[in-house]
Amino acid sequence: MRGCVGGGSNFAGQCFPFVKDKLDGQDIDIIATEPTACPTLTRAPFRYDFGDTAELTPLLKMYTLGHSFVPPPIHAGGLRYHGDAPLLCLLVNQGVIEARAFHQNEVFEAAITFTRTEGSLPAPETAHCVKGAIDEALKCKETGEEKCIVIAYSGHGFFDLAAYDAYLTGDLVDYEYPEAKIQEALASLPDIE
Numbered sequence: 400m401r402g403c404v405g406g407g408s409n410f411a412g413q414c415f416p417f418v419k420d421k422l423d424g425q426d427i428d429i430i431a432t433e434p435t436a437c438p439t440l441t442r443a444p445f446r447y448d449f450g451d452t453a454e455l456t457p458l459l460k461m462y463t464l465g466h467s468f469v470p471p472p473i474h475a476g477g478l479r480y481h482g483d484a485p486l487l488c489l490l491v492n493q494g495v496i497e498a499r500a501f502h503q504n505e506v507f508e509a510a511i512t513f514t515r516t517e518g519s520l521p522a523p524e525t526a527h528c529v530k531g532a533i534d535e536a537l538k539c540k541e542t543g544e545e546k547c548i549v550i551a552y553s554g555h556g557f558f559d560l561a562a563y564d565a566y567l568t569g570d571l572v573d574y575e576y577p578e579a580k581i582q583e584a585l586a587s588l589p590d591i592e
Contacts, residue, residue, distance in 0.1 A: 401528035401535070402551035404431040404440060404498070405477045407484030413551035415486075418495060428535075431491065431498045432527040434506070436473040436574040439464055439483050440491050440498035442581065447591040448482055458589060461488040464576075465584030471574050473503060474562035475523040481584070499531055502573040506530045507566035510556065522554035523562055 400417060402410035414429050421427040431440055439462050448463040450456035463482035470479035482488075490496040503523075510526035512533060513519070521529055528550045539546050556563060565571045 400427065400429045400549045400551070401432060401531040402430075403475075403478060403524045403527040403553060404433050404483060404487065405524065406480045406482075407431075407487040409553045410551060411484060411487055413549075414496070418490065421495060429490075429496045430528075430531050431487065431496055432531045433498065433500050434473055434475050434478050434527065435500045435502050436471045436576050437464070437479045438500045438576055438581075439481065440488070441500040442576070442578075443482075444585065445488060445492050446585075446588055448588050450482060458591065459485050461485050462491065463585075463588070464581055465586070465588055467587045468584040471576065473574060474559065474565070474571070475503070475506070475527065477522075477524040478527065501527055501530050502575070503571050504566065504573050507563065507571060509533045510563075511566075519552075520556040520563070521552065522556045523559050525551075525553045526556070528552075 400414050402413050404410045410431055417427055433440055443462040443464045445462050447458040447460050449466040450459055452466050461482040466481055468481035491498055506526045509530035510521050513529045532548045532550045535548050
């Protein structure tokens, strides 16, 4: 199973029903995908933080880039939240769910491949799990293994045509969030273990 993660609700709706099956021993890969420009699950610490920049929510234990995190202007706008849902984060922390991050250009390349083969244009957010699914399908093609690969198709890309145009004209820039910026945002986290 592959799904994109911004805050985690869409991913949880698709993948959480299968968590019990995985915990009961079924061989199920549950992979959360995100942009390298907002690497919450793949590079952030598992800490208590506020769910909002105004510090009005209760403290929640989650993977967080810090509530003062200012996301870069990437095209997958829905995947730019500083933290993720506590239940999702706990499952990642416990190794039940795996997380992977991808660059914009490889995500858009996967989206174009998907569109050409399936006839549906995915939103940039959705294209992250499409990238993960294509990677897995190519791996299976190499090994000869048969798998059922499920994606959480969370939206079309009709409102994101300018982003697709930027990709197709070579103007889309890959961005990996700098470690120094992560550490800067984490400095404002409450000191709670």
